[in-house]
Amino acid sequence: MPDLTTDETAIAAATAGDEHAFGRLTERYRHELHVHCYRMLGNFEDAEDVVQETLVRAWRARDRFAGTGFRAWLYKIATNAGLDVIRRRRRLVEKADSFAEVPWLQPYPDRLLDQAAPADGEPDAVVVARETIELAFLAAIQLLPAQQRAILILRDVADWSAKQTAELLDTTVAGVNSALQRARTTLRTRLPTRDEHTAGEPTEVERALLDRYIDAHQRGDAVGLTELVRDDIRITMPPRPWVYDGIPSIAPLLQAAFGGTLGDWLLVPTSANRQLAAANYLRAPDDEVYRAFKLDVFRFEAGQIAEITTFDNTLFDAFGLPQTMEKA
Template sequence: MGADTMLGEVDEPAFTGVAERHRRELHVHCYRMLGSFEDAEDTVQETFLRAWRRRETFEGRSTFRAWLYRIATNACLDLLAKRRPEPATGGEVRWLQPYPDRLLDELPAGDADAPETAAVARETIELAYLVAVQHLAPRSRAVLILRDVLGWPAKDVAELLGDSVNSVNSALQRARAGMREHLPAERQDWTGGEEDAGTRELVRRFTDASVATDIPALAAMLRDDVRFSMPPTPGLHLGRDAVLSNWAEEGFEGMTGLRAVPTSANRQPAVAFYLWNAGEQAYLPLTLDVLRVTGGAIAEITTFHSDRFARFGLPERLVAGGAA
C-alpha cells in the first residue's frame, strides 16, 4: 500500500493491515468514551467496518490515524445514543470494566504528528477518571476527551461534531466543571501516580490481610473517606464504616480458602483472588480488586467479577503449589 491518499485503490487485507496498527489506541479511546472494555471492542470493530466502507472518502487532509479517530468517536456516540442515553449518576458506573495494564503496554509511543499527544497519560485511564467521564453527557464527553486527552484543536472537534468552535469551547468548559464535581478537589487525591515502594508494601499487606480475612488489619489501611463498589452490582459505599459494614453483611470475615495473585489495571495496583473449591480440588477465580492508593492509605477499592480474569492473562485455577 502506498500513501494514505490511495485508500480507494487497496484491497481489504492491505487496508486491514494498516488499520490494525491503530487498534490498541483506538480501543483505549473508545474505552474512555464508554467505560466498558467489551463495548470498546465492539466499537473498534464497527470503526474498522465503517472505515473500509468509506475508504474512498479519505482525502488525506488529516492523517489516517486522525480519520480513524473521527470514525471511532462517532461510533461511540451512536452506541451511547442507542444503549445509554443518560449519563451515570451518583458516582456509580455499573457498566464499568477494568483495563489490563499488559494491554495498555501495547500503546505506541506518541510522535510529533499524532493527534493524541497526551493519549497515554496515566491519569486519564485510571478508574476515578473513567467514572467521572461517564457522568458527562455523550457529546460533552467527546469534547473533553478529544480536546484534553488527545489534544485536538477546537476547530477539528467542531468539524467532527458538526458544531461551531464557540459551542465546542463552551462544551469543554462545562465538561471540565462536571469533572471537578466528580473528582476530589486535589489531583493527588484521585490519581495514584507512579507506584513506589510504599505503595507496593501497602498492597502486599492488603493482600495478606484479605487472604486471612483480617478485618481489623484491613480497616487500618483504609482512608476515612474510602470508596467501595462492585460493578455491575449496584451500590456505592462511602466511608470506612460503610465499607466495613458491607463486608460484614456479605460474610467476608471468617471466609477461608483464599489465595491471591498480584496484577495491575488502569495503571493501578490490583489483586486477583481465588477461592478453594473442594469439588474441583483447586482454587477458582473469585474477584479482582483494583486499588487506588493515596497518602499511604487505600482510597478506593473497585471489585470486579471473575469473568475479567481471562483478559488479564490470569490462571484459570490455582492448585497447591501454584497455577494449574
C-alpha cells in the same frame, strides 16, 4: 492531534480494496483507538465492539477516504461510533458520587495500555496518561452528554485543536469551545480534589501495603486487613448498586469472605487504569483448583487503602490472567 506519517503506498492499496493491506494498516491504530473508545464509554467490552464497528465502517467507506490523514479519519469514525452507543444505550448518569452509579464501568488492563503506542512506535503520553484513565476520571466524564464527552476527550486528552475537533464532529469551532467550557465546569464540580485521586506512580509503600493486604486476605485475617484501610474506607462493586462506607459497614463482607463457607483465597497482584490491583481466585471446599473470582482495584491515601473497587472475573483473559490456578 497531528497525523502520523504512514506509507502512502499502503494507504493507496488499502483504500483501493486490498483487504490484507487494509488489515495491516488499521492494525497499527487498533490499540490507541480502543483506549480512545474506552475513555468515551467507560467499558472495555463496549470499546472492543466499537473498534470492530469502526473497522467495518472504514472498510465500507474506504473509497471515500479523502487522503487528509488516515489516523484522523479512523478517529472520526470511532468517535461517531462511540457517540452512537452512548445515545442508543442512554448511558448518562445524573450524579457520580460513587462507582456504584456507573454500573457499566469496567477496568482496563495496564498491560494493554502499554501496547497502545501509536504507529510510529514512540511512547504516547496521551494514551497512557494516568489522570485521564483512572477510574475517578472515567466515572466523572460519564456525567457529560455525549457530544460534550467526545469534545472533552478530543481537546483535553487527545490534544486536538478546536478546528480539528469541529471538523471531526461536523460542527463549528464556536460550538466546540462552548461545549468544552461546559464540560470542564462539570468536571471541576465533580472532581474538585482531583489531585488526591491522581497520586502518580505507585510508591514502594503502596506496593508493600498491597502485599500485606494480599497476605492478610489469603490467611483470612480480618483484623489484620482492617488495620490496612482507612476508617472511611469505601468499597463498591459495579455493576451492583452497593456502596460500603467505613470499617463497620464492611464487616459483613469480611465475615462472608473469611467465614470458611466460601473456601480458600489466592490473590495475584496486577494493575488496572494505572492503579494497583489484585486478581482474586477462590477454591471452593470441594474443589482442587483456585478459580477466577473477582478483581480489586485500589486507591491509596496517606499510607492506607482508601477505596476498593471490585469487578467480576469477566476480563481476566484481557489481563493475561489464567482462569484457574494451583497454590504453590
